[in-house]
Every structure is written in C-alpha cells, then in structure tokens.
Amino acid sequence: MAVTIQEVDHIARLAKLSFSEDEKEKFVEQFNQILTYMEKLNELDTSDVEPTYNVLALTNVMRPDEEKTWLSQEEALANAPRSNHGFFSVPKVIG
Amino acid sequence: MHFEPVIGLEVHVQLKTNTKIFCRCSTKFGAAPNSQVCPVCLGLPGVLPVLNERVVEFATHLALATQCHINETSVLARKNYFYPDLPKAYQISQFEEPFCEHGAITIHVEGQAPQKIGITRIHMEEDAGKSLHAESFVAKNETLIDLNRCGTPLLEIVSEPDFRSAREACEYLVKLRQIVVYLGICDGNMEEGSLRCDANVSVRPLGEAKLGTKTELKNMNSFRAVEKAIEYEIHRQEMVLENGGKIEQQTMLWDANRNVAEAMRSKEYSHDYRYFPDPDLVPIQIARDYIEAVARRMPELPDAKRHRFQSFFGLPEYDAAVLTETPDLATYFEKVAEDVNDKKLASNWVMGHVLRALKDHNDSIHTFPVTPRYLAEILQLLETKSISTNSAKIVFDECFRTGYDPKNIVEKQKLALITDDKKIDQAIDQVLDSNARDVQDYLGGKAKVFGFLMGQVMRATQGKAHPQTVQQALRAKLDALKNEKSTEGS
Ligand SMILES: [Zn+2]
Numbered sequence: 001m002a003v004t005i006q007e008v009d010h011i012a013r014l015a016k017l018s019f020s021e022d023e024k025e026k027f028v029e030q031f032n033q034i035l036t037y038m039e040k041l042n043e044l045d046t047s048d049v050e051p052t053y054n055v056l057a058l059t060n061v062m063r064p065d066e067e068k069t070w071l072s073q074e075e076a077l078a079n080a081p082r083s084n085h086g087f088f089s090v091p092k093v094i095g
Numbered sequence: 096m097h098f099e100p101v102i103g104l105e106v107h108v109q110l111k112t113n114t115k116i117f118c119r120c121s122t123k124f125g126a127a128p129n130s131q132v133c134p135v136c137l138g139l140p141g142v143l144p145v146l147n148e149r150v151v152e153f154a155t156h157l158a159l160a161t162q163c164h165i166n167e168t169s170v171l172a173r174k175n176y177f178y179p180d181l182p183k184a185y186q187i188s189q190f191e192e193p194f195c196e197h198g199a200i201t202i203h204v205e206g207q208a209p210q211k212i213g214i215t216r217i218h219m220e221e222d223a224g225k226s227l228h229a230e231s232f233v234a235k236n237e238t239l240i241d242l243n244r245c246g247t248p249l250l251e252i253v254s255e256p257d258f259r260s261a262r263e264a265c266e267y268l269v270k271l272r273q274i275v276v277y278l279g280i281c282d283g284n285m286e287e288g289s290l291r292c293d294a295n296v297s298v299r300p301l302g303e304a305k306l307g308t309k310t311e312l313k314n315m316n317s318f319r320a321v322e323k324a325i326e327y328e329i330h331r332q333e334m335v336l337e338n339g340g341k342i343e344q345q346t347m348l349w350d351a352n353r354n355v356a357e358a359m360r361s362k363e364y365s366h367d368y369r370y371f372p373d374p375d376l377v378p379i380q381i382a383r384d385y386i387e388a389v390a391r392r393m394p395e396l397p398d399a400k401r402h403r404f405q406s407f408f409g410l411p412e413y414d415a416a417v418l419t420e421t422p423d424l425a426t427y428f429e430k431v432a433e434d435v436n437d438k439k440l441a442s443n444w445v446m447g448h449v450l451r452a453l454k455d456h457n458d459s460i461h462t463f464p465v466t467p468r469y470l471a472e473i474l475q476l477l478e479t480k481s482i483s484t485n486s487a488k489i490v491f492d493e494c495f496r497t498g499y500d501p502k503n504i505v506e507k508q509k510l511a512l513i514t515d516d517k518k519i520d521q522a523i524d525q526v527l528d529s530n531a532r533d534v535q536d537y538l539g540g541k542a543k544v545f546g547f548l549m550g551q552v553m554r555a556t557q558g559k560a561h562p563q564t565v566q567q568a569l570r571a572k573l574d575a576l577k578n579e580k581s582t583e584g585s
Contacts, residue, residue: 063119063147063148065113066113069121070132071137076130089240091238093226
C-alpha cells in the first residue's frame with residue numbers, strides 16, 4: 001500500500017505542521033521507502049507470537065501513593081514564554 | 096412514526112488518591128494554579144512515568160463491584176491529540192487491553208422491573224489540565240492553563256447502549272455514583288467535576304433492529320442536566336427524522352442556562368487518536384490472589400447493605416433505601432440502632448428529624464451535634480417511657496442547638512416523666528376521692544367525664560406522668576368501681 005499526498009496532508013494536519021508542495025512530494029517518497037522496508041517484516045509468520053507491548057521483560061512497575069512536592073509555581077512557569085496570574089498563557093483556544 | 100431511543104453512557108470518575116496516576120504530585124482540589132506539578136505531569140522531556148499502585152487497587156474495587164472480568168494483562172496506551180491542557184500531546188489511557196470488561200449494574204426505575212445494564216469496559220487514564228477563557232484577568236488573545244489537574248487518575252466506565260429513556264440513564268448514573276462513593280474511590284461530586292458523564296444518543300423507528308446515527312452529548316454537570324439533555328436530544332433527533340432529515344454524527348454541548356444542546360464546531364480529524372502502547376510503561380498483570388486480597392478489603396456495597404437493613408433490622412424496603420443512600424448515613428443509623436430496641440422507631444427518627452435538620456441547616460452528618468449515641472439516648476428514654484414524644488423532640492432540638500448530653504437536658508428542663516406506677520396510683524386515688532361527684536356521674540354513664548378526670552390526674556402529676564400509663568391505670572380503677580357498683584346493685 002503506497003502513501004499518497006492526501007495521507008501526508010492528513011498526518012501533517014494531525015501534527016499541526018504545514019509544508020510546501022515540494023516538501024510533501026519528498027515525504028511521499030520517503031514514507032514509501034520506509035514502508036517498503038517495514039513490509040519485509042510481514043514476510044514472517046507471527047500468528048503464534050504474542051504481541052510485544054514492551055521490550056523489557058517487566059510487569060507491574062508501581063509506586064506507593066505517597067505525595068512529594070517537586071516544583072513551585074514560580075519554577076513551573078520559569079521557562080514558559082508567557083504566563084499570567086500563575087497560569088501558562090497560550091494563544092487563544094477557540095471553543 | 097414511533098421512535099425508540101438508544102442511549103449509552105461514558106462516565107469518568109476522578110479517583111480519591113493522594114497523588115497523581117504517574118507522578119507523586121498532590122491531587123488536592125483548590126490549590127494555587129500550577130503549584131502541584133512536576134516534570135512528569137508537565138510533559139518535560141526525559142522523564143519516566145511510574146504507575147500509582149492505588150489506582151490499580153481502586154480499579155479492582157470497581158471491577159468487582161460491577162461484576163467485570165479483570166484482564167490478566169492490561170496495557171497503557173497513548174491517545175494522541177493536541178490541546179494546550181495536555182502538555183505531552185498525548186493522554187495516557189488504555190485502548191486494546193482495558194483493565195476490565197463485560198460487567199453489569201442493576202438499576203431499579205420506579206414502576207419498571209429491575210434492569211441489568213451492561214458495562215462494556217472500564218479503563219484507567221490520566222486527566223488533562225484546566226483551561227480558563229472567561230475570567231476577567233484573561234486577555235482577549237490568550238487562554239490560561241492550570242496543570243494541577245493534569246495527571247489526576249480517572250476511571251472511565253463505558254456502558255452498553257442499554258438505556259431506552261433518559262430516566263434509565265439517570266438512574267444508572269445515580270447507582271454508579273453510589274457505588275464509587277461506597278467504595279471510597281471517588282467523592283462523586285458532579286458540580287466539581289469529580290464525576291463526569293457523556294451520553295451517546297440515537298433513535299430508531301420502533302421495531303427496527305439497526306441502530307440510528309448517534310450523537311455524543313457533553314457538558315452535563317448535574318444529574319438533572321443529564322436527564323434534561325438526553326430528553327432534549329432524543330426529541331431533537333425525532334423531529335429531524337419526522338421531517339425527513341438525517342442525523343449527523345457530531346458532538347453536542349449542553350447549555351444548562353438555555354436548556355438546549357448545540358453542535359460543537361466540528362473539529363476535523365479529532366477522532367484520529369493513533370493509539371499505541373506507551374513504551375514508557377510496562378504491562379499491568381493482575382493475579383488471582385491479588386484480586387482475592389482486594390475483595391477481602393471491599394466495603395459492603397449499597398445493594399447488600401439495603402438487603403441487610405431489611406432482613407436484619409426488619410425495616411421496610413423504603414426505609415432501607417433511604418437509610419443506605421450514603422455510607423455515612425447508613426453508619427449513623429447502624430450506630431443508633433445498636434442501642435435501641437425498636438429499629439423502626441430509630442429509622443423514623445433518622446429519616447425524619449435527622450435528615451430534616453441536616454437539610455435545613457445544610458449540615459454534614461460528620462459534624463451533626465446529635466451524635467448516634469445521643470440520639471440512641473433520646474430514643475431509650477422514649478422507649479422506657481421516661482419522657483414523652485413531645486419532650487423527646489424538645490430534647491433533640493436542644494441537643495442539636497447546644498450539643499449537650501440529652502440526659503442533662505432532660506434534667507435541666509425537668510422533662511422526666513414519673514415512671515413509678517405507685518406514684519401514679521396515688522395521684523389517681525387522690526383525684527377520685529376529691530371528685531366523688533364526677534366519679535358518680537361517670538359510673539352513671541357520662542363517658543365524657545373520663546377526659547376531665549384524666550386532666551385532673553395529669554395536673555396532679557404536673558404533667559410528668561406518661562399519658563398512656565395514666566389512661567390505662569385510670570380506666571382500670573374506674574372499671575373496678577363500676578364492677579363493685581353493679582355487684583352491689585344486683
Ligand atoms: Zn507531577
């Protein structure tokens with residue numbers, strides 16, 4: 001299955017990115033190359049293999065429900081381009 | 096044409112843990128903005144989320160309470176979307192392998208047979224932050240973000256589309272809320288958003304098997320709003336279909352001020368979440384003995400408690416339902432009933448005076464001045480006929496007002512009744528002696544005189560004799576005189 005320019009558009013929109021027509025053409029080519037490479041994996045019969053959710057052979061890594069303060073409001077906002085009244089300020093969200 | 100509504104609910108409950116689901120930040124409500132955050136919940140690079148074990152425990156509680164099958168292995172997944180209140184640009188949730196599935200909750204809608212509502216699945220996920228748009232200090236061109244709530248643990252409970260009316264959906268929500276409050280895993284406050292509900296609504300011609308196109312209803316912040324919004328949406332869809340129109344699959348927002356649901360501006364691609372297992376988090380494995388250990392710690396559930404109140408205390412179904420509405424009220428009643436013989440009397444007082452006082456004064460049962468021990472004392476005094484019903488109410492009110500011990504109040508206000516039968520006998524004898532003419536009139540057939548004599552005895556005892564006791568004793572005495580008289584006469 002080959003990637004089309006519509007799919008590149010769709011993915012770009014989901015990622016909130018915009019590209020020129022030339023760039024999109026380039027992505028179509030590159031995406032298709034990657035997918036062709038991945039297609040190779042489909043040659044293996046994996047019908048008897050459990051899906052791997054994690055490459056670590058671990059389960060149930062948990063911690064107790066104990067509170068710890070980490071950052072103050074000032075520290076939390078220190079690297080924000082803009083803040084107001086202790087809040088992060090972002091461009092207006094409509095809706 | 097007749098239509099049948101088909102409704103399913105998606106309910107989010109905020110869990111009452113101390114810390115967030117993947118970091119150790121506090122989940123307390125009402126703190127200064129962005130003061131309960133850390134690199135994990137701020138989505139800073141290079142951090143590793145670690146699952147809060149209490150979230151798993153709470154999920155197990157709810158799974159057991161709703162008869163769900165707990166998956167041996169469940170997986171946390173990333174749900175990808177952009178929104179400023181979600182700094183990582185993905186929400187950690189569960190998708191293909193939810194925590195548990197295939198459960199049920201039984202609901203009782205008045206006038207209908209009990210109904211089993213299917214639970215499709217329950218999964219754990221993290222909450223997003225809060226956006227401010229309307230406050231006065233928000234500039235025209237900005238939105239303000241508080242990330243304190245970001246990462247607060249949630250359980251999402253997805254029901255089967257088993258409801259056929261808004262009433263049924265609402266009843267289910269009430270029941271589900273009662274269960275999570277009983278389990279102590281959520282405070283159940285809809286106004287504050289610790290319990291949130293979205294509804295999927297569609298209608299189809301009656302008898303049609305195929306489902307109609309559904310819309311998703313959001314922004315319902317009370318039980319009333321849920322019921323009204325669903326009713327509104329059912330009606331709207333019926334009107335569209337009646338007029339030959341088509342239902343569009345869209346998200347509708349309920350406006351509680353105007354009582355209308357309006358389509359949200361369609362967000363293109365908003366449903367393309369590209370879920371995939373989160374590589375930062377390892378699978379959750381739930382063993383049989385873990386489930387059994389949690390089951391042993393489970394508190395009694397509302398249905399079980401209601402049945403026990405009926406069978407053990409011998410209470411009517413209605414009383415049992417009212418008294419078990421919240422676990423706190425049920426505990427209060429149980430403590431009262433422990434020390435009172437007449438359980439129905441205890442029930443009447445709790446359902447009547449206690450609930451009324453709580454409502455009138457907007458008080459909580461925890462800080463209610465008439466403690467279970469005090470109410471039991473009052474009822475014991477009543478049961479032993481040491482005070483009258485009127486006095487009991489006076490003592491209750493005074494105890495509520497001052498928090499004083501009921502026995503103290505009885506003493507101070509001289510409300511104790513004469514419980515010594517001899518004293519009552521003496522008073523009756525005196526009254527009969529000094530009102531010989533009236534006694535003769537009574538014996539001669541003037542039944543009305545009884546009331547007068549009764550009043551005289553009550554007066555002689557300064558109203559401190561139990562009226563019923565006096566009445567019985569007086570009647571016995573007069574009957575004896577009557578018998579004497581008729582024997583003399585024959
Ligand atoms: Zn945090």
